[in-house]
Amino acid sequence: MVTIKDVARAANMSVATVSRVLNGSGPVSEETGRLIREVAGRMRYVPHSGARSLITSKTETLGVLLPDLYGEFFSEIIRGMDSTAQRHGFHLLISRTYADKPEIETAMRAMRGRVDGVVVLSPDLDADSLLNLPSTIPVVLLCSVSKGSQMDSLTIQNCRGAREMVTHLVDRGHRRIAIIKGSPRNYDATERLRGYRTALRDAGITPEVLLEREGDFTEATGYAAAIELLSMRKRPTAIFAANDAMAIGALSALRESGVRVPEEIAVAGFDDIPLARYMDPPLSSVHVPICELGERAVEMLLHGVTHKNDHPRRRERVSTELVIRRSTGGESAERPPPRTLKRETVST
Amino acid sequence: MVTIKDVARAANMSVATVSRVLNGSGPVSEETGRLIREVAGRMRYVPHSGARSLITSKTETLGVLLPDLYGEFFSEIIRGMDSTAQRHGFHLLISRTYADKPEIETAMRAMRGRVDGVVVLSPDLDADSLLNLPSTIPVVLLCSVSKGSQMDSLTIQNCRGAREMVTHLVDRGHRRIAIIKGSPRNYDATERLRGYRTALRDAGITPEVLLEREGDFTEATGYAAAIELLSMRKRPTAIFAANDAMAIGALSALRESGVRVPEEIAVAGFDDIPLARYMDPPLSSVHVPICELGERAVEMLLHGVTHKNDHPRRRERVSTELVIRRSTGGESAERPPPRTLKRETVST
DNA sequence: GCCCTCTATGTAAACGATTACATATTTGTT
């Protein structure tokens, strides 16, 4: 491995000068600069990041702590984080954890010294309070909020989004609107539930406990919940699922039971995953700009890093957007765009 | 930040002893061990990874270079990689890149010194040859093979999987079987195409160029390709899409055109993403164990790391499995499993 | 010609860990 000394020797200069040239610090003659850059390039010199971080106590790496995520959400959020991080010359160290206290603490410790800051995605409510370990490095909480407000946090406008969707259902004449909830321990899920109830009350409808079915954000539980709802003597006329996966499970259940959507029962989801528009019928949903969520989280974190964690804490919320398709009776003027190659996708 | 010196001072020992205790190297008395461990724990000492990597020239970190991936594939593969890496005490440094030469080289350089090895996922065929930069650290090529065979590689049994699926279609009486291809520059896509053609020839059918439509693994291009196929004077009776996303796009197009699946046209995909079974009709597909793919890749890489990249190179292939559902006329005895909580999913 | 100020470069001390070598103590063998 070629070190700065090798470069210095080859260029007949001292290591200090080489360092100065390569970091653009201190004054150097134009000529020396050219020479050293040329030599370093030719020798394929790459500074040892460990040595550098030892002396500068910076790592130029950001940690990301994620729970067991599935699907689109995961990839999109990393996409957003990585592009922003790269733009600022930072790397991403990713670690999956379970959301319980010892796991998160272990992961945090393991990252210590390796990263300049951490984004923690812990939708699990319990994990929140546990996170109150006063961290010396900046932390951005994603999809959950810390009561102690010791850290920055970034969340989705869950409540508003859900409220808008349910209001849309009310506007189309629905009065018996069911919800397939997410886990009661999940922050996003509880906020969406809150939005649902608020919208109902806004419309003068009293939320009914029987219309609130539990799920866990998987297609399977959406399917099961829909079956339950169908067996009720007074069926709902609309189902709002707290995420798209469950909505898709519900659609599948309705289809098998021969229930027409949206004529007999309308269905709506949340997240607006790419597949939503390819469902039968195309699924109305609440669009979440997941990629931007990742971008913004890293921006907030970098702000904390540059201010050495000594900055006023912020709580931000990214806004959602209602996307109405046929599953709630929307006109679905929207067509699958023909051959867009905008997004170079690589699967498998 | 508390260093090893602080711990040594607090425990009234030398740094050497502390290091020995914490690393389990060299002989130490039982009592000293207990004491030091206790003090270190109380002081929340975490060794500085930079300093450690400087002297040991190990980073305990693996790099992962990924192209612009979408959806399930991304999250699953990281899941597999991370769990295996964690089990061996390694971290994952993730970086997205475009698949062209300068980008990959830049990313590789940026990772140098930070990681002990790299997994490169470059389904893009061009990137392969470019990758022949002789790397001093071990590299595992994922979803592509290097002609030079300087590195280990791990791929999917694309050809066999596609062949089995198309043979299944033939067995059900289909003779005019179309394919929606992936990009010709994509390794997986070309292999799947090869499997398709082989299966046809096995059955004594001559592949027709008009039945081979191009796509790029997105729903949109699957949709567009299906529309084209429908406009043919001699329509195919079956469509094999090179991945599920395109198959789903095709299903959507057929539905809108009032074509019944599988009665008029059968449809099959590849990947078996979780949503496949929730399609209408449930989509037959070739199951790819994505998570295991990630696991195996890391195992191979770690093998290279422990052998200091001085080991016989290997080419491995993970096997696929045919999953027949209704979209190809399968009986679909399979029901969405009721409320399985096996996979704790967290989506937005 | 002297002193001051720049500019360009070099010297050497950190940073925090590991580890070869040295030293001191204990144990075992004869």
Add this chain to the structure above:
DNA sequence: AACAAATATGTAATCGTTTACATAGAGGGC
């Protein structure tokens, strides 16, 4: 009782950087 071997601990060199400080020459003002 003497010495070898084993055990426990300490000392100091080392890894590859950055950077404060030192040095040296060049130019300018008087």
